[in-house]
Every structure is written in C-alpha cells, then in structure tokens.
Amino acid sequence: EAGVAQSPRYKIIEKRQSVAFWCNPISGHATLYWYQQILGQGPKLLIQFQNNGVVDDSQLPKDRFSAERLKGVDSTLKIQPAKLEDSAVYLCASSLVRGQAPVGTEAFFGQGTRLTVV
Amino acid sequence: AQSVTQPDIHITVSEGASLELRCNYSYGATPYLFWYVQSPGQGLQLLLKYFSGDTLVQGIKGFEAEFKRSQSSFNLRKPSVHWSDAAEYFCAVGPSGTYKYIFGTGTRLKVLA
Numbered sequence: 001e002a003g004v005a006q007s008p009r010y011k012i013i014e015k016r017q018s019v020a021f022w023c024n025p026i027s028g029h030a031t032l033y034w035y036q037q038i039l040g041q042g043p044k045l046l047i048q049f050q051n052n053g054v055v056d057d058s059q060l061p062k063d064r065f066s067a068e069r070l071k072g073v074d075s076t077l078k079i080q081p082a083k084l085e086d087s088a089v090y091l092c093a094s095s096l097v098r099g100q101a102p103v104g105t106e107a108f109f110g111q112g113t114r115l116t117v118v
Numbered sequence: 119a120q121s122v123t124q125p126d127i128h129i130t131v132s133e134g135a136s137l138e139l140r141c142n143y144s145y146g147a148t149p150y151l152f153w154y155v156q157s158p159g160q161g162l163q164l165l166l167k168y169f170s171g172d173t174l175v176q177g178i179k180g181f182e183a184e185f186k187r188s189q190s191s192f193n194l195r196k197p198s199v200h201w202s203d204a205a206e207y208f209c210a211v212g213p214s215g216t217y218k219y220i221f222g223t224g225t226r227l228k229v230l231a
Contacts, residue, residue, distance in 0.1 A: 004161070033219075042122075042208050042221030043162070056218055091161060106152070107219060109161035 002026065004110035006092050012116045015066060018080035025073070025094030031055075032069055034077050035091040043091055049075065082117045084090045089114050120145045122211050124222035131199050132230045139194040139225050150212040151192040152219065153183055157205045165207075168192065172184030179203070204229045 005024040013019050025032050031050050035043035046065065048056040051072035060067065064083070069075040079086055093107040121144045121180025132138055143149060152171050154162040171184040182195045192209060209222045 035221075040223070042124075042210075042223045043219075045218060046218070048218060056178075103220060106164050108155075109163070110157070111161045 004092055004094055005106055006090075006110035006113055008117075009111065010114050012118060015080055015084055016081040017115050018078065019082055019115065020079075021077045021090050021092075021115075023075045023077070023092030023110060025062055025075070025092070026108055027094055029074070029094035029106075030110075031095045032075050033091075033093040033095075034075070035093065037089040037091055037112070039088070045075070076090055079115075081113075084117050087115055087117045119191050120149070120211055120220050122209050122220055122222035124207075124209055124225050126225045127223070128226050128228065130228040130230060131135070133201050137194075137196045137199045137203070137227070139207050139209075140154070141192045141194065141222060142190050143192065143209075143211045144190065150182075151185060151194075152210040152212065153177065153181070153194050154208045154210060154221075155179075155205050156208065156224075162208065165194070170187075194211055199229055201229045201231060203227060 009023050033048050033109055036044045036046050037043040046060045047067045049069045052069045065079055067077045087111040091112045093109045095107045122141045125140050148177040152167045155165050156162050165181050166175050166183055167184045168175050168185045176182050181196050183192055185192050204227055206226045207225045208224045210219045
C-alpha cells in the first residue's frame with residue numbers, strides 16, 4: 001500500500017516569498033490533515049479536511065496560509081508571504097475516517113516538507 | 119482545553135535497559151490515545167493506540183502502554199531497548215468523533231551502546 005506522498009522534501013526561500021506544498025493521501029482516505037512541526041515542538045494541526053470540505057482550520061493563520069483539497073484527493077498548502085517563524089516541517093496525514101469514525105482509525109503521516117525561511 | 123504533557127524532553131538509556139516514557143493528558147471524557155515515533159527526517163509512525171477496553175495495549179516493535187484514568191496518564195514502556203529505538207516519541211490525544219489529534223512536545227530518546 002502506497003503511503004502519504006509529499007513534495008518537495010526540502011525548500012529554502014527568502015522571507016516575503018511564497019511557497020506551496022503538495023500532498024497526495026493514501027487512496028480512499030477521506031480525511032486529510034496538515035500539521036506544522038516547529039523544531040523542538042510537537043506537530044500542531046493547521047487544517048483538517050474531510051473529502052474536499054474543511055472540518056477545522058481554527059489554527060491556520062489565514063492572513064498568509066491557505067489550503068485546498070480539490071476533488072477530495074490531493075491537497076496544496078500555500079504560504080504567502082512567508083515569515084522567518086514559518087520555518088518548520090510541514091506534515092501531511094490522512095485517515096480513513098468518513099462520517100462516523102470507526103473505532104481504531106488512525107492517521108498515517110507523510111515524510112514532511114522541511115521549510116527554511118531566510 | 120485538551121492538552122498533552124510529556125514531562126521528559128530527553129531520556130538516555132543503555133541498550134538492553136528498560137524504558138518508560140511519560141504522557142499525561144487533560145481531557146473531559148475518555149480520549150483516544152496514541153503513541154507515535156519519529157526517526158530523523160521521517161514522518162510519524164504509529165506505535166500503538168488506545169480507544170477502550172483493556173487498559174494495557176500492545177504495539178509494534180515490542181512497545182506497550184498502559185492507560186490509567188485516575189492519573190490521566192498513558193505511559194509508554196519497553197522491557198529492553200535496542201539501539202534502533204533511538205528517535206523522538208510523541209504522545210497524542212484525539213477526541214472521539216473529531217479525529218483532531220493533539221500532540222505533546224515529544225521525548226527524544228538516546229540509546230547508549
């Protein structure tokens with residue numbers, strides 16, 4: 001079974017530039033998550049989709065971050081303009097959850113995109 | 119508000135020694151609890167999970183965890199650590215029905231040969 005795919009693996013940009021990350025979840029997974037992991041911290045949820053609808057984006061800095069999940073499959077996370085404090089690993093995860101979640105459903109994580117803003 | 123606390127930022131153990139990583143959570147009802155491991159440059163891999171039933175759960179790679187409701191804890195244990203276990207370990211809570219996982223700050227494990 002193919003896992004969660006993310007690209008690019010690494011990205012270095014200057015502050016005020018824009019950047020986009022791509023995620024392809026596991027086939028058939030209805031729920032997709034984007035997490036931000038700052039060095040030395042645990043992952044923090046930015047946005048959660050179920051199919052192509054947003055379930056939770058309460059911690060997404062909407063003045064600079066945007067995300068979409070067209071057709072309920074792939075997703076893109078964008079930052080525009082980037083700030084130094086956006087340097088982090090951006091993790092995408094997916095789970096089988098749809099509607100009433102069956103017990104035992106877990107999230108599967110991609111390898112992440114390491115962003116460095118200079 | 120829901121939260122997860124991992125009191126130990128770093129832990130060092132000798133290979134072959136036993137291991138216990140602590141996790142405390144704050145949540146009003148019974149949460150879904152998880153332990154994930156992250157090796158350098160890798161994503162998170164699920165070690166084990168607890169939803170209900172037997173409070174001692176077995177996971178992959180010889181890990182186990184015990185849910186103690188009275189202590190709001192979900193500590194991870196392994197009887198004999200291998201050098202390949204060196205990684206960062208994250209405890210997470212996922213309120214039932216939302217699957218919005220909240221992670222602790224992690225414990226970095228170092229294994230001495």
